[in-house]
Amino acid sequence: MAEATVARSNKIKLTPSRIVFNIISYVFIGLLALVCLLPFIMLVSGSFSSEAAIRFNGYSIFPQEFTTEAYEFIFRNPESIFRAYGVTIFITAVGTAIGLFLTTMTAYVISRKDFKYRNKISFFFYFTTLFNGGMISTYIFYIQYLHLKDSYFALILPGLFNVFYLLIMRSFVNNVPPALIESAKIDGAGEFRIFIQIVFPLLKSGLATIGLFKALGYWNDWYNAMLYMNTEAKFPLQYMLYNMLQKAQALAAIASQVGIKAEDLPSNSLKLCMAVIATGPIILLYPFVQKYFVKGVTIGSVKG
Amino acid sequence: MKKTGFLHELKKNKALFLMVAPAVLLVFVMSYLPMSGLILAFKDYKFNLGVFGSPWNGLENFRFLFQSGKGWLITRNTIFYNLLNLVTSQFLAVFVAILISEMAGKVYKKVTQSVIFLPYFISWVIVGTFVFNIFNFETGVLNNVVKFFGGEPVNVYSMPGVWPWIICIFNSWKWVGYNSIIYIAAITSIDAECYEAADIDGANVFQKIWYITMPSIKPTIITMLLLQVGRILRGDFEMFYQIVGNNGQLFDRTDVIDTYVFRSLLQNSNFGMTAAASFYQSVLCFVIIIVVNAIVKKVEEDYALF
Structure with missing residues (x-):
């Protein structure tokens, strides 16, 4: 077109x-x-x-x-950056893998026209986009009743399942010919086996699209870390970066008020260097993955 | 009768039910159960007593919220920003989509479109860095330009009035690529014959945009607007927090419901008032989207969201 x-x-x-x-x-x-x-x-x-x-x-x-002073300075003492990178890669990998599987499996079920409760279950998911408990109740519930404070689960669980991605995935699943599923059924394959062996392999571009959206979300997340994480060693990259910038900016503000020379403060180039390190992987991958995002946005914009 | 129907169905499609169960359970625990916390708005919350053990205190929280003036302020700001951002970002996206769709140069089109989509991919933390790099008093780009032309450097961080525009510009900047893709997709699905017929009739490019493209993408525009209207009381928290931060000087003009609630979470203060704010945000948002959708459904059923 x-x-x-x-x-x-x-x-x-x-x-x-x-x-x-x-x-x-x-x-x-x-x-x-x-x-x-x-x-x-x-x-x-x-x-x-x-x-x-x-x-x-x-x-x-x-x-x-x-x-390259700033880079040398950072990599002279690289443990904290590597650790933050490790945390981010860990939550991105685990969250994306589990979330993707969950999304696809659920999308498969609600796209099955012969499944009587598919509309009710879809609405159960969709309703959460219309109404939610809001920031306070969610926060208190997660902390007091799910005990997520300072747990990696706090970084993984909130982004694990997203209704918008579910709907996009459903339209990918809808493209799988129902005849394939029917014939597998006649051959005596169970539902789960049909999903894993027949449907899953046909969803490559859907998996890439939703997987990338999810990975991007996890990679860029700092909000959950800010709310739930206390231990500095468990901070993901973006939140570590945010902390570093905040410290530098707060110091600069105080310094300019009391007239301290800025030379003694954490340096500007260091902050920028950190930002480059945190964003680098995204920018490097961008040319190769962009088309999947375009596809996802396009499908997501079509109703139904 | 209905119960046996369900049991029958459960038996017949046991595997499907099992497959959908993890997601249902997850959403139930992560999204539905926290809704019970909304009753906090009517309680005097004590951490040690928990959500359900804390004493009731009627509408006190709401009274405090609105009597302090904070309630009106954050509501007004939230609505103002959403309307401003809605109009500017969608207008820009439609404009960009039309320009890109009509472009003939393939390479130029592809490269620029890729670059325009780029801001969507970076975290708001990085955008916050950009904002600071541009507007900070000492080394900011803005003051460098001002100084270059011999002007007096300005301290933007003490001028609340300009922040609505800064926020609006960065919001448009971050979303223009994403939103324009949606409109480009709508434009490419227009039947090419319409344009060919217009060519034969001697229509120029502006006439074709106005009489063919615009009416054709109207449903998309309306859907996008509807989606946003349903969020009119929700501020894009990450954006406001990263652009404005905890800069108290600017709060009168930049504080939205979400940032207000978040600050009290971090500082563990005013829990009652913020629970009230959060409650009325959730409920009103829900009511607004239901009402708007019902109206749209009545006027033009195809445009309704559900």
Whole structure:
């Protein structure tokens, strides 16, 4: 379909209105893309700039007085970063794997047209998007009754199952020909076996799509860590980064009030370097995984 | 009669029930059980007594919340931000989607679209870093530009009035890629013959956008608006918290229900008032989405969410 649109546009003669439109679209979209990209470039170039240069000139598009000082400093004492990376990778891997399996299995059941209670069960899930206990009751319930405080479960469980992803997955499952399931049934395969051996392998692109959405959610999560985690050794990457930035900013604010020289404070380039380290994997993987996200968003936007 | 029906069904599809059971159990424990905590809004919460053991205190919490002025303030801010963000982000997304869909240059289109989608992928923590890098007084980009042109540096962090615009811009920035994909998908599903017929009739590109594209994506726009209206009392907590932080100077203009509730959780204070705020947020959100959906269903059934 996209190809058709392009082909159509190519055929069109350059009328005055088309020229005006092209100028608007190319310039506007170009500028917008620049605005979306610039912060990242400045982040990276800042992390390779010297502290004095940032302080004196501010941030810039190209590294000033190029140096890898900040990276060397961080990796001279890498335990805490590696630990935070470890926590993040652990919760991302475990949460994505379990969550994906759970989502797919549930999607399979509620997509089975011959399952009488599928609509009731779907509504049971859907209702949570319309109404929920809110922040306070959820927090108190998790802490007082589920005892999630400072437990890795607090980082994994809240994101494990998401109704929006369930609905996307259901539309992937709907693409599996029902005849396949029927014939497996006639051959005497049990429901679970049909799901594992026949349906699951056919859902590759659905699994990739939802798996990536889930992984991204876990990777970027700091909110649950902030609410539930106390022990610094258990902090995931994003929350560790947040803590580090907060300390630096709070100190800077106090320092500027009482007139302390900023040189003695945790450095700007260090903060940027941490941000690069925390975001790096996402940016590196982005070109390869982007199409799955586009697919997921497109399917998610179609109702039903 | 109905009971035997269920038992029969259970027996027939035992495996399916077993397969759906883990998710049902998880959602029941993680989402349904915490709803019971909503009664906290009517209680004088004591941690050692728990949710159910704490004494009732009627509507006291609500009275305090609204008499302190905080209730109105955070409600007004939440609604204001949601409307502002709704209009700006959807308008921008539609605009971008139309421009990208009509573009002829394949490579340019692909590259720019990828880049515009990029902000969706980074955490709000990183966005918070960007905001600080741009607006901080000493080394911020903004003040560098101002100084370059010989102006006086400004301390944006002590100017509450500009923050609605900053938040609105960053919200649009982060979501424009995501939202425009939805509209692009809607545009590509328009029948190409409509455009061909318009070409033959001599319509120019602007006329085609106005008379073909816009009406065709109207259902998508309405669905997106509806989804957002259902969240009108929910602030995007992560965004507000990372952009504004705990900067008390800005709270009059930036505090939304979610940030207010969250702060009291961290500081363990005002539990009653925040439970009241949280309760009325949950309930009102639910009522609003039901009512709006019912109205939409009556006017134009195809546009309703459920």
